[in-house]
Amino acid sequence: xxxxxxxxxxxxxxxxxxxxxxxxxxxxxxxxxxxxxxxxxxxxxxxxxxxxxxxxxxxxxxxxxxxxxxxxxxxxxxxxxxxxxxxxxxxxxxxxxxxxxxxxxxxxxxxxxxxxxxxxxxxxxxxxxxxxxxxxxxxxxxxxxxxxxxxxxxxxxxxxxxxxxxxxxxxxxxxxxxxxxxxxxxxxxxxxxxxxxxxxxxxxxxxxxxxxxxxxxxxxxxxxxxxxxxxxxxxxxxxxxxxxxxxxxxxxxxxxxxxxxxxxxxxxxxxxxxxxxxxxxxxxxxxxxxxxxxxxxxxxxxxxxxxxxxxxxxxxx
Amino acid sequence: xxxxxxxxxxxxxxxxxxxxxxxxxxxxxxxxxxxxxxxxxxxxxxxxxxxxxxxxxxxxxxxxxxxxxxxxxxxxxxxxxxxxxxxxxxxxxxxxxxxxxxxxxxxxxxxxxxxxxxxxxxxxxxxxxxxxxxxxxxxxxxxxxxxxxxxxxxxxxxxxxxxxxxxxxxxxxxxxxxxxxxxxxxxxxxxxxxxxxxxxxxxxxxxxxxxxxxxxxxxxxxxxxxxxxxxxxxxxxxxxxxxxxxxxxxxxxxxxxxxxxxxxxxxxxxxxxxxxxxxxxxxxxxxxxxxxxxxxxxxxxxxxxxxxxxxxxxxxxxxxxxxxxxxxxxxxxxxxxxxxxxxxxxxxxxxxxxxxxxxxxxxxxxxxxxxxxxxxxxxxxxxxxxxxxxxxxxxxxxxxxxxxxxxxxxxxxxxxxxxxxxxxxxxxxxxxxxxxxxxxxxxxxxxxxxxxxxxxxxxxxxxxxxxxxxxxxxxxxxxxxxxxxxxxxxxxxxxxxxxxxxxxxxxxxxxxxxxxxxxxxxxxxxxxxxxxxxxxxxxxxxxxxxxxxxxxxxxxxxxxxxxxxxxxxxxxxxxxxxxxxxxxxxxxxxxxxxxxxxxxxxxxxxxxxxxxxxxxxxxxxxxxxxxxxxxxxxxxxxxxxxxxxxxxxxxxxxx
Numbered sequence: 009x010x011x012x013x014x015x016x017x018x019x020x021x022x023x024x025x026x027x028x029x030x031x032x033x034x035x036x037x038x039x040x041x042x043x044x045x046x047x048x049x050x051x052x053x054x055x056x057x058x059x060x061x062x063x064x065x066x067x068x069x070x071x072x073x074x075x076x077x078x079x080x081x082x083x084x085x086x087x088x089x090x091x092x093x094x095x096x097x098x099x100x101x102x103x104x105x106x107x108x109x110x111x112x113x114x115x116x117x118x119x120x121x122x123x124x125x126x127x128x129x130x131x132x133x134x135x136x137x138x139x140x141x142x143x144x145x146x147x148x149x150x151x152x153x154x155x156x157x158x159x160x161x162x163x164x165x166x167x168x169x170x171x172x173x174x175x176x177x178x179x180x181x182x183x184x185x186x187x188x189x190x191x192x193x194x195x196x197x198x199x200x201x202x203x204x205x206x207x208x209x210x211x212x213x214x215x216x217x218x219x220x221x222x223x224x225x226x227x228x229x230x231x232x233x234x235x236x237x238x239x240x241x242x243x244x245x246x247x248x249x250x251x252x253x254x255x256x257x258x259x260x261x262x263x264x265x266x267x268x269x270x271x272x273x274x275x276x277x278x279x280x281x282x283x284x285x286x287x288x289x290x291x292x293x294x295x296x297x298x299x300x301x302x303x304x305x306x307x308x309x310x311x312x313x314x315x316x317x318x319x320x321x322x323x324x325x
Numbered sequence: 326x327x328x329x330x331x332x333x334x335x336x337x338x339x340x341x342x343x344x345x346x347x348x349x350x351x352x353x354x355x356x357x358x359x360x361x362x363x364x365x366x367x368x369x370x371x372x373x374x375x376x377x378x379x380x381x382x383x384x385x386x387x388x389x390x391x392x393x394x395x396x397x398x399x400x401x402x403x404x405x406x407x408x409x410x411x412x413x414x415x416x417x418x419x420x421x422x423x424x425x426x427x428x429x430x431x432x433x434x435x436x437x438x439x440x441x442x443x444x445x446x447x448x449x450x451x452x453x454x455x456x457x458x459x460x461x462x463x464x465x466x467x468x469x470x471x472x473x474x475x476x477x478x479x480x481x482x483x484x485x486x487x488x489x490x491x492x493x494x495x496x497x498x499x500x501x502x503x504x505x506x507x508x509x510x511x512x513x514x515x516x517x518x519x520x521x522x523x524x525x526x527x528x529x530x531x532x533x534x535x536x537x538x539x540x541x542x543x544x545x546x547x548x549x550x551x552x553x554x555x556x557x558x559x560x561x562x563x564x565x566x567x568x569x570x571x572x573x574x575x576x577x578x579x580x581x582x583x584x585x586x587x588x589x590x591x592x593x594x595x596x597x598x599x600x601x602x603x604x605x606x607x608x609x610x611x612x613x614x615x616x617x618x619x620x621x622x623x624x625x626x627x628x629x630x631x632x633x634x635x636x637x638x639x640x641x642x643x644x645x646x647x648x649x650x651x652x653x654x655x656x657x658x659x660x661x662x663x664x665x666x667x668x669x670x671x672x673x674x675x676x677x678x679x680x681x682x683x684x685x686x687x688x689x690x691x692x693x694x695x696x697x698x699x700x701x702x703x704x705x706x707x708x709x710x711x712x713x714x715x716x717x718x719x720x721x722x723x724x725x726x727x728x729x730x731x732x733x734x735x736x737x738x739x740x741x742x743x744x745x746x747x748x749x750x751x752x753x754x755x756x757x758x759x760x761x762x763x764x765x766x767x768x769x770x771x772x773x774x775x776x777x778x779x780x781x782x783x784x785x786x787x788x789x790x791x792x793x794x795x796x797x798x799x800x801x802x803x804x805x806x807x808x809x810x811x812x813x814x815x816x817x818x819x820x821x822x823x824x825x826x827x828x829x830x831x832x833x834x835x836x837x838x839x840x841x842x843x844x845x846x847x848x849x850x851x852x853x854x855x856x857x858x859x860x861x862x863x864x865x866x867x868x869x870x871x872x873x874x875x876x877x878x879x880x881x882x883x884x885x886x887x888x889x890x891x892x893x894x895x896x897x898x899x900x901x902x903x904x905x906x907x908x909x910x911x912x913x914x915x916x917x918x919x920x921x922x923x924x925x926x927x928x929x930x931x932x933x934x935x936x937x938x939x940x941x942x943x944x945x946x947x948x949x950x951x952x953x954x955x956x957x958x959x960x961x962x963x964x965x966x967x968x969x970x971x972x973x974x975x976x977x978x979x980x
Contacts, residue, residue, distance in 0.1 A: 036972050036979075043971040048964035052957065057839070059931050059950030064959035067718075070733035071938075075947050078741045091971065095978055102979030137980075170492040170578065172604035172642035172662050197980070253726070263962045270969030277976040 011232045014294075018237065018287025021113065022279050027122040028112050032278030033271065035105055039098045046087050054080040066258050103141060107133030109285045110205040129205070136204050139212045144197055147220075151189040158185055195234045196223050198284065202292050226295060233287055241280050248273035348567040348631060349798030352377050353528030357501060360535040360558075361575055365480070366420070366490050368500060372475040373432065376465070376504055383464035384507060387473075388444070388514035389457045390525075392499035395517035396422035396482040396489075400452035402445070403486070406753065407519035411486040414646040422482030422489060426457065426502060432472040435462050447516045447753060455517040457502065475502050484640075486519075487650045487657075493540075494602070494641035498572040498652055499523070506691075508800065515693040520761040521752030522685070522692035522699070525569040527798055535560040536575045543581075543600040543636045544573035545655050565632070567798060568653035569689055574638045578603045584613060586620050591629035593620065598636040605639050608660045608671055612637055615675035622676070622710040623683050626786065627793040631687065637675065649674050651681030667724030669715060673731065677707040688793060689800045696761075697748045697826075698806060701769020708732050708770060732774065732941065735767040740944040744829045748772065749803050771941045772825045778939035779821070780814050788813040820893075825942065830891035834934045835948030836898075837887035837918060841928045844879040882929035886910075887918040890944070899936040902927040928953065 022029070054076045055061045063069055077084060111129020112122055162182055166175040200219035204212060223230045248269060255266045354375040359368050378384050395403035398421060409416045430436040440460040445453050465471045479500045482489040488498045505514025506526050513524060531549075534542055535558050546565025553559050565571070582599040597616055601609050616637055624630050636655040640647040648659035656678035660671040680703045684690060690698035708731040711720035719728040742763045745756040755761035777785035792801075792809040807822045824830070849855075886898050898910040904927045912919050923929055933950035935943060943949065 036975050039975055040968045040972045044964050044968040047967045048960050051963055052955075052960045055947060055955075055960065057951050057953075057955045058947045059933055059952045059956075060947050061959040062952070062956040065956065065962060068728070070718075070729050071736060071946050074733055074737040075740060075945060078737070079945070079947070095975065098975045099978050099980075106980040141980075168491070168643060170494060170602070170604070170641040170643050172602075175642065176661075176663050194980075201980075257962060257966075260958050260961070263958075263965060267965040267969060270965075270972065273969075274972045274976055277973075281976075281979070 011229060011236060014229075014233050014287045014290050015236050017290045018233075018283040018285075019240075021286035021290075022283035025112060025122070025282050028109060028126060028282055029275055029278045031108065031123070031126055032105060032281060033275040035101060036098075036274050036278070037271070039094060039101070042094060043091055046090065050080065050083050050087055051076065053083075100138075103137045104130040104134050106201055106285075107131070107137055107205065109282055110201060110289070113282070113286050113289055114205060133201075133205055136210065136212050137201055140197065140200055140204065140216060143213050143216050144193065146216075147193045147196065151193060155182075155186055155189060158182060191234060191238070192223075192231070195230060195288075196220055198288050199223060199230070199292060202285070202289050206289070206292065222292075222295070229291065229295075230288075233291065234284075237280065237284050237287065240283070241277070244273060244276040244280065248276075349527035350379060351528040351566070352379055352526035353504060353569075355501075355528065355530045355532070355571065357530070357532040357571070358535075359501075359532060359573075361495065361497075361537070361540070363493065363537060367481060368479045368497060370475075370477045370479065370501055372477065372501055373472060374475065374502075374504060375470055375472040377470040378465040378467055378507065380507055380510065381467050382510060383466050384461070385464040386458055386460050386512075387471075388505040388512040389459075390499070390503045390505060390514060390517070390523075391424045391426070391455050391457050392503070392517045392523075393422050393424040393479050393481075393488070394454040396485060397454065398452065400450070401455065402448055402450045402453040402516050402753075403455070403519050405450070407486075407758075411519065412646065414485060416485045417483035420481075420483035420489075422480055422485070424477055424479045424500070424502070427476040427478065429459060429473055429475045429502075431462060432474050437461070437473070445516055446514065447518070447751075450516075453516050456505075456514050477502055484644045484646045487647055489644075489647065491641055491644040491647075494574075494576040494578065494644050494647075496572075496574050496638065496640060496644065496647035496650075496657060498650065499570075501571070503570070506800070513691065513693075515753075518693075518753035520755060520758050522696065523570065524689070524691045524693050524800075527567055527569050527689065529564075529566040530568060530571040531562070531564045532571055532573070533560050533562050534573055534575075539577040540575040541577065541579035541581055541600060542573065542575045543579070543598060543638055543655065545571045545636075545653050546632075547596075547634045565654060567631070568686065570653050572652035572655055574600065574655075574657075576600075576602065576641060578641060579639075580606055580609075582609060582613075586617060586635075588621060588624055588629070591624055593624045593629045595620070595630055595632060596634050598634055599639070600636065601639040602641045604642050604662050605660050607662055608639075608664065611660070611666070611671045612639065612658060612675055615672040616679060618672075618710060618714045619676040619679040622713065623680055623706065626706070626709070627683055627789055628687075628797065630682075635679065635682070637679075649678060651678045651685055653686045654682065656681065665724055667719075668722055669711070669720065672715065673707065673711060673721065676710050677703060680706045680710070683793070687797045689796075689798065691800060691802070692752065694751050695749055695803050696752050696765040697769035698801060698803065700762075700765045701748065702773060704735065704766045704770035705773035708735060708774065732771075735770050736941060738763050738767040739771055739942070742768070744831060747827045747829045749826045768825075768942070775825075775940050775942045776810070776818075776821065778937070778941070780816070784814050824892045828891070831944050832892040832894060832940060832942045833890035833945050833948070834886065834888055834894070834896055834914065834940075834943060835945065836884060836932045836934060836951040837948075838883065838885035839929065839932050839951040839953060840883045841953060842881045842883075844881050844924065846876075877926055879924060879926060880928045882923040882925075884921040884923075884929060884932040885918055886912055886921070886932075886934050888914055888916070889948070892942075894940060896934050897936065899933045900929050901931045903930050930954070 060072045064072060108126035108130035111125050115121065115125045159182055162178045166178060169175060196219050199222055200216045203215045203219055209215060251269055252266055255262050257263045257266050356373040358371040361368055395401050396416065399409065426441065428436065428438045437459045442458050443454040444456050444458050446456065461471060481495060484491045484496065488496055503525055505512045506524055530545060532544065534544060536542055538557055538559050542561045544563040545568060546563045548561060549564045550562040551559060579600040580603055582601065584597045586597050587594045599609060599612055620630055632654045634654055638655060638657045639660065640657055645659060648657050650657045658671055658678060659674045664670060681699060684703045685692060685699040692699050711731045718730050720731040721734050722729040746760045746764050748764045748769050752761060788810045791813040792806055795809060796805060803826060807818065811818050884900055886896060893914050896912045896914045898912060900908045900921065906927065910921055931950060931952040935949055938946060
């Protein structure tokens with residue numbers, strides 16, 4: 009199979025899992041509710057009974073917005089600190105969600121089991137995925153060091169330079185390097201999670217190391233697929249912003265329409281996440297782990313398409 | 326006798342013709358020969374200065390600015406005040422800047438080098454050598470003149486606080502011994518301070534600038550000659566009359582563009598010269614458009630641009646500390662090759678710095694003592710020009726859906742500022758750099774915009790044109806501006822200027838309360854007789870029930886307008902009622918609050934002070950209005966939008 013085939017497979021699989029996408033959206037929305045409540049109460053408190061609020065519905069009067077930020081700077085600062093904590097919790101929750109997605113994908117299309125499998129898998133893999141996240145520091149730290157070295161090199165090369173384009177392009181290259189490293193490690197982590205779930209193994213660190221080897225042995229395939237899916241995500245984002253810009257949010261109905269559009273985008277992100285996992289799972293299945301015979305089906309679990317399987321030790325419940 | 330009369334008449338005619346050609350009273354005449362020595366990062370100079378005593382008293386000593394000595398060591402007044410940093414850039418301690426006066430003598434007369442002393446009129450700091458004093462062999466009589474010959478060497482610092490070098494880029498400003506201003510019977514010659522700019526007398530400048538052949542040169546005034554020398558250098562001669570300073574720049578990486586500019590009304594004909602660093606050539610059209618806009622706006626709003634050239638210098642990358650500075654007929658801009666068009670930094674800087682050519686260059690404000698006369702009036706002018714050409718709601722930023730105008734940006738600085746300093750104060754006396762800039766730039770600009778909204782655009786235009794016309798090529802003070810404003814507007818504006826210019830306080834009016842009661846029918850004892858409500862009016866004490874459901878209701882609406890800060894401004898209050906009726910009230914604003922009461926069949930639904938937002942100095946527009954039933958839609962709109970972005974962030978950080 010080539011990159012495009014894996015991509016199509018991932019997209020097809022994700023499109024066939026609306027319940028998973030719904031769960032991902034709902035989890036995201038649940039975490040966003042406190043942000044909405046805190047922000048709206050803070051803004052309402054800052055505006056008070058002022059008539060300026062009505063004007064803000066029509067135009068974003070920067071005079072008023074700057075005032076709100078200035079006079080309520082401390083509460084807004086506290087809000088953003090609280091939201092950072094919320095982001096951290098969401099990150100921890102996303103470890104659970106990642107397990108859920110993989111569980112459902114590994115379980116195959118079993119009607120009526122999606123929710124049970126999702127949450128059961130999320131719980132079953134959580135400890136191992138959390139350990140994996142901690143172990144991933146072993147990848148993040150060298151990556152940070154590499155980036156630091158590159159950054160220092162660029163700094164030395166451009167210090168006192170009057171060649172602005174050179175500085176600009178080197179800075180762009182640095183940003184590209186940072187993104188590349190982030191995506192690379194995220195991708196390795198994806199494969200490691202797939203391996204842990206598929207093999208239902210407790211050997212987290214070896215799984216991570218084998219995933220590193222797996223990715224580095226076929227960088228064209230793994231990176232190509234990852235970036236193709238990334239481009240899809242970029243297209244979804246672009247479509248959201250484009251459609252959003254066409255909505256003149258000067259009436260409540262338009263505001264709600266824009267909000268619904270945002271929710272569609274968030275659901276699209278969830279859908280893409282499933283597509284990532286599904287396509288990469290397929291890559292893992294097609295390119296068997298090293299040392300395993302190609303016929304050893306048991307090594308990587310494959311979906312049991314029709315018959316609901318009985319609970320076994322290597323399957324989360 | 327007849328011959329004498331003819332000679333006298335001829336003399337008067339000649340004098341008149343001379344004055345008519347001259348835009349200013351030329352107190353100084355500089356003739357400078359300067360050679361750039363790139364290896365030494367220095368300029369070797371030979372200056373012949375003729376100074377005319379325009380005062381009514383003899384002058385026996387002279388004072389000079391040696392500005393470059395501000396960067397001589399870490400004990401100078403500039404470095405102490407700034408902590409070695411200016412506008413976010415730090416002084417490079419490997420490249421101090423200084424000026425050494427090798428000799429000074431009266432032309433064909435005695436050497437005065439031995440009389441040199443360094444004085445510190447502002448702070449007595451003995452380590453500061455930015456003001457030099459010499460004793461003259463004999464006093465210069467009123468109307469008389471003295472010609473001095475000065476040899477000096479200026480070592481340029483690595484670009485810092487407007488001047489210096491980066492690589493082979495040189496911005497050479499405040500670089501020669503510049504005589505102070507003999508004003509009101511004394512020398513006005515302040516030290517170079519961290520938060521101050523300059524003040525000098527008008528006159529004529531001629532400079533021969535010699536640089537290695539590869540260098541492209543720009544300078545104050547028009548180019549009179551270019552001579553290639555045998556030693557691999559080129560000498561450029563620049564001449565300009567009726568200016569009070571001379572600056573120049575040199576860099577082999579400059580690309581020079583020249584474009585004519587003309588205007589029919591008022592008549593303007595000048596040449597725009599752009600020295601754009603090779604890295605920024607892609608931004609050239611932004612500079613060109615902005616300078617055209619500036620020339621048109623300032624010429625039409627205040628008076629025709631009077632010089633034959635205007636030169637825009639685009640500093641080299643890494644030399645931003647030289648950007649955003651004005652000199653007569655020449656200014657430095659700022660940009661980056663990658664800067665998106667929606668971020669209008671080069672436009673704003675170009676219009677602003679060009680505008681200084683009016684309020685520092687043509688109107689010779691004393692920036693040491695009353696910096697707002699330049700910075701404040703120019704920030705006001707810049708905001709008007711930016712709003713006119715780029716749109717009021719997006720004149721600063723129009724990028725990725727974010728739109729910010731120049732005026733809200735200026736106002737943001739003022740509302741967030743403290744109450745430490747008034748606008749009018751010696752530049753070095755402000756509590757800090759941000760207090761200086763907020764007061765003399767933004768607060769003064771908002772003052773001017775508030776004044777314009779109070780007087781009306783036409784009257785304000787008259788004020789500004791009168792001020793410019795009366796004080797061009799002269800040295801005005803704050804009192805002169807106030808006088809012109811009162812004369813041109815025909816109004817007593819003392820109440821306004823006394824508060825805003827001389828008090829550090831703030832302006833904040835608002836509506837502190839809006840209440841509506843339903844008036845109950847009469848109930849109780851009136852004139853000894855018990856009067857009862859109708860049977861269905863409810864129990865005593867709950868008299869708010871109407872006598873009958875069909876009976877017309879009467880409401881008592883109370884609006885309390887309040888003064889939350891110190892400045893006292895007359896207020897207009899707009900009250901709206903449920904039936905759409907509007908009532909406008911006036912209040913002198915003196916007391917801390919004033920209540921307005923309305924009794925009638927309709928409730929007051931909203932009240933607002935300063936409904937037209939004329940008073941841009943008001944630091945809180947949010948409290949200006951109050952509604953009976955707050956409109957929560959905007960809150961929901963922003964909160965939903967925020968929640969959407971937060972969700973997007975969450976989806977990004979998730980595994």
